Amino acid sequence: MNDSIDTSNSSPTSAFQLHILGAVAQLERSLIRERVVAGLKAARAKGRFGGRPGLQQSVKDRMRHMLTEGFKERVIASECGVSVASVYKIKKLALVA
Numbered sequence: 001m002n003d004s005i006d007t008s009n010s011s012p013t014s015a016f017q018l019h020i021l022g023a024v025a026q027l028e029r030s031l032i033r034e035r036v037v038a039g040l041k042a043a044r045a046k047g048r049f050g051g052r053p054g055l056q057q058s059v060k061d062r063m064r065h066m067l068t069e070g071f072k073e074r075v076i077a078s079e080c081g082v083s084v085a086s087v088y089k090i091k092k093l094a095l096v097a
Helices: 012-045 057-068 073-080 084-094
Strands: none
Touching: 057 073, 057 084, 073 084
């Protein structure tokens, strides 16, 4: 049997197959969305929220202290276990020169 979907012509069978495949894909996407929303509601009911946890205040304070002491950003990042970008973000927020 050689019934492939041929998009180069506009045969009724090909058009029908494309419409069915599109409908199945749309149904699957809707089901995924439904499950995600239900999971988020269940998590919120348990007091959980999405996203990554932020830095602890003690780490932020240590980073600010090290910045005021003149440590290089790479050293601070290594010592505090964060990325260099996080150090620059704290530096910008703290307005440390």
